[in-house]
Amino acid sequence: MSHYKPYPVYKDSGVEWLGQVPGHWAVSPLKYVVTFRSGGTPSKDKQEFWDGDIPWASAKDLKKEQLEDTQDHLTELAVTSGAASLVPAGSVLVVVRGMILARIFPVAEAMVPMAINQDLKALHASSKLDGRFLAHLLRGLADESLCRLEEAGHGTKALRMEAWTSMQLTIPPSEEQCAILSHLDRETVRIDALVEKKARFIELLREKRQALITHAVTKGLDPNVKMKDSGVEWLGEVPEHWAVCKLSFRYSVELGKMLDEKKLTKTSLVPYLRNQDVQWGAINIQNLPEMDIHPAEIERYTVMDGDLMVCEGGDVGRAAIWRGESSVFGYQKALHRLRPRLQNTDTAEFFFFSLLTAKKRGVFEESDSKATIAHLPAEKFRQYRFAFPPKREQREIADHVRIESDSLDVLLTKTARSIALLKERRSALITAAVTGQIDLREAT
The missing domain is CATH 3.90.220.20 (DNA methylase specificity domains)
Known part of the structure; x- marks a missing residue:
C-alpha cells in the first residue's frame, strides 16, 4: 500500500478497533444504515415448492462475490403461497449461521431477485450507503464481524446479532463511495485476472506432473x-x-x-x-x-x-x-x-x-x-x-519420477504462495479503502 497516500486530515472515530478515520467521514452502527431481511426453507415434503426457476441461496452458494444463480431453486408456488419470499436484486447477502463462519465471512451481492434460507441475511442499504460499497465494507470488516460469533447448537457458529448490528461502519460522502468503488473495481479485476492466470498455471503443472507419472509407469x-x-x-x-x-x-x-x-x-x-x-x-x-x-x-x-x-x-x-x-x-x-x-x-x-x-x-x-x-x-x-518392469527398472522409474515431480512441486508451491499473497493484497486493499486508511479520490 506504500504507493497510496493517506487523507490529509483524520479524526478519532471513538471506536478502539477502528481508530482514526478521515475527518469528513461519518461513523454509524450497521443497524442504523441498513435494513435486514431473513430467509427460510420451504417444506421439503412439498415437492411442488422445489426444482423451479427461482434461485434459493444458502451458505454453499456464497463462494462468489456476485451471485447470479444458486444450486437449489424454488417454484413460483413456493413464493405465492408464502413459504418463501424474494429479496430484490442489489441485496447484500451474508452468512449469519453455519460452520463456514469458523473460517471466513462470506459476502455476496444478489444480481437477480432470489430467496434465501434461514442461515443468511439480506441487507438493504439506506440512502447513506451505496449497496456495492456496503458489500465491500462488510468484506473489509470481515475479521471484526467474526469477532462477534457465538456457539450455536452442535458447535455451529452464529453471529450474535445485537453485537454485530451494533458494529460501527465508516460512511464516506456519496461521491467518495463512487470513487472508491471505481478504483476497487479496476484493482480487484486486475488482481483476480492474475489469480486466475496463476491458478491455470497450477492446473497445467499438475497435468504435466500426472502425464510424466503416467508415461513413466506405462511406457518406461x-x-x-x-x-x-x-x-x-x-x-x-x-x-x-x-x-x-x-x-x-x-x-x-x-x-x-x-x-x-x-x-x-x-x-x-x-x-x-x-x-x-x-x-x-x-x-x-x-x-x-x-x-x-x-x-x-x-x-x-x-x-x-x-x-x-x-x-x-x-x-x-x-x-x-x-x-x-x-x-x-x-x-x-x-x-x-x-x-x-x-x-x-x-x-x-x-x-x-x-x-x-x-x-x-x-x-x-x-x-x-x-x-x-x-x-x-x-x-x-x-x-x-x-x-x-524388472525391479532395477522400477527403481530407475521411481527415482526419475520423484526427481522430476519434486522440481514441479517447487513451482507449484511458489505459485500457490503467490496466489495467497495476491489474495491477501486484495483483501488488504479493500479494508484500507473502505476504512479510509488510503485516499482514493484521485487515485489512478
Whole structure:
C-alpha cells in the first residue's frame, strides 16, 4: 500500500478497533444504515415448492462475490403461497449461521431477485450507503464481524446479532463511495485476472506432473524400447519385456483388523491407522487411536517399513508408503496392506505411482457401488492387472519420477504462495479503502 497516500486530515472515530478515520467521514452502527431481511426453507415434503426457476441461496452458494444463480431453486408456488419470499436484486447477502463462519465471512451481492434460507441475511442499504460499497465494507470488516460469533447448537457458529448490528461502519460522502468503488473495481479485476492466470498455471503443472507419472509407469524411460499390447485397456501398450499380471501374483493384499470397541482389553493396545490417516503420499501418525492387537496377531495386523497402505473405502485406491517407524502400528479394516511377495521382485515406490495413474484413469470406479461410500474389496483388488518392469527398472522409474515431480512441486508451491499473497493484497486493499486508511479520490 506504500504507493497510496493517506487523507490529509483524520479524526478519532471513538471506536478502539477502528481508530482514526478521515475527518469528513461519518461513523454509524450497521443497524442504523441498513435494513435486514431473513430467509427460510420451504417444506421439503412439498415437492411442488422445489426444482423451479427461482434461485434459493444458502451458505454453499456464497463462494462468489456476485451471485447470479444458486444450486437449489424454488417454484413460483413456493413464493405465492408464502413459504418463501424474494429479496430484490442489489441485496447484500451474508452468512449469519453455519460452520463456514469458523473460517471466513462470506459476502455476496444478489444480481437477480432470489430467496434465501434461514442461515443468511439480506441487507438493504439506506440512502447513506451505496449497496456495492456496503458489500465491500462488510468484506473489509470481515475479521471484526467474526469477532462477534457465538456457539450455536452442535458447535455451529452464529453471529450474535445485537453485537454485530451494533458494529460501527465508516460512511464516506456519496461521491467518495463512487470513487472508491471505481478504483476497487479496476484493482480487484486486475488482481483476480492474475489469480486466475496463476491458478491455470497450477492446473497445467499438475497435468504435466500426472502425464510424466503416467508415461513413466506405462511406457518406461527408454523411447526406443519395443512395445506390446498389455491386454489391459487403461495400460495400453507397454514395453515388451514387462510383466502384466494380476496384483495378487506380485503383492499380498491384506485388510486390517476390524475394530470392536466392546472387546478392548487394554492389555495389548497399539496405535492404529485409519482410512483418514492415509493421504496421497503421506501418512499421519499423530494422535492415533488404539486397538487390541494380541501378540499372535502382530504379524498379520501391523505394518513394516516399505508397506504400501491403500484405502479400501471412501477415496478408494488412495495410497502412501509406510516409512519404518520403530514402534508397532496396526491398521484398521478400512485399509489394505500391500507387501511384495518376493523381496527382490518389486518396489512399493514404483507401484505407488502405478496406483496413482490407475486412480487418475478411473480404474477403481467400476468398484464403486451405489452405496453411500465406495469400496474396493480385497478379492476384487487382487484381480486387477498391472504392468511390472524388472525391479532395477522400477527403481530407475521411481527415482526419475520423484526427481522430476519434486522440481514441479517447487513451482507449484511458489505459485500457490503467490496466489495467497495476491489474495491477501486484495483483501488488504479493500479494508484500507473502505476504512479510509488510503485516499482514493484521485487515485489512478
